[in-house]
Amino acid sequence: xxxxxxxxxxxxxxxxxxxxxxxxxxxxxxxxxxxxxxxxxxxxxxxxxxxxxxxxxxxxxxxxxxxxxxxxxxxxxxxxxxxxxxxxxxxxxxxx
Numbered sequence: 001x002x003x004x005x006x007x008x009x010x011x012x013x014x015x016x017x018x019x020x021x022x023x024x025x026x027x028x029x030x031x032x033x034x035x036x037x038x039x040x041x042x043x044x045x046x047x048x049x050x051x052x053x054x055x056x057x058x059x060x061x062x063x064x065x066x067x068x069x070x071x072x073x074x075x076x077x078x079x080x081x082x083x084x085x086x087x088x089x090x091x092x093x094x095x096x
Contacts, residue, residue, distance in 0.1 A: 024089075027085055027089045030085050031052065031082075032050050032052065034081065034085060035059075035081075038080050038081055039070075043061075046062045046066050047059060047060070047061055047062075048060040048061065055089070055091045055092070056090060056091065057078075057081070057090045057094070059093060059094070059096070060095075060096050061095060067095045070093075077093060078093055
C-alpha cells in the first residue's frame with residue numbers, strides 16, 4: 001500500500017520549524033556548532049566565545065595573531081560557514 005501524498009521527513013521537519021519560527025534559531029545553533037569543523041581544531045581551541053546577533057557572527061579569540069589572520073579571509077569564512085549550514089545565516093564576522 002503506497003501513499004500518494006507522502007513527504008520526506010526532512011521536508012516536514014523544515015516546514016514545521018519554519019511555521020513555528022524556529023528555523024532561524026536552529027540554523028544559528030548549527031552554524032555556531034560547526035565553527036570547529038569549518039576553521040579546524042587549532043583555531044577553535046583559541047576561541048573563547050561565539051554569538052550571533054543581527055546576522056553578524058561575533059567571535060572572541062585568545063590570540064591577536066589568529067584574529068588578524070582570520071580578518072584577512074573574513075568574506076571566504078562567511079561563505080564557508082553559510083555553505084556548511086546550507087542557509088544564509090550570517091552576513092559578516094566580527095573578531096575581537
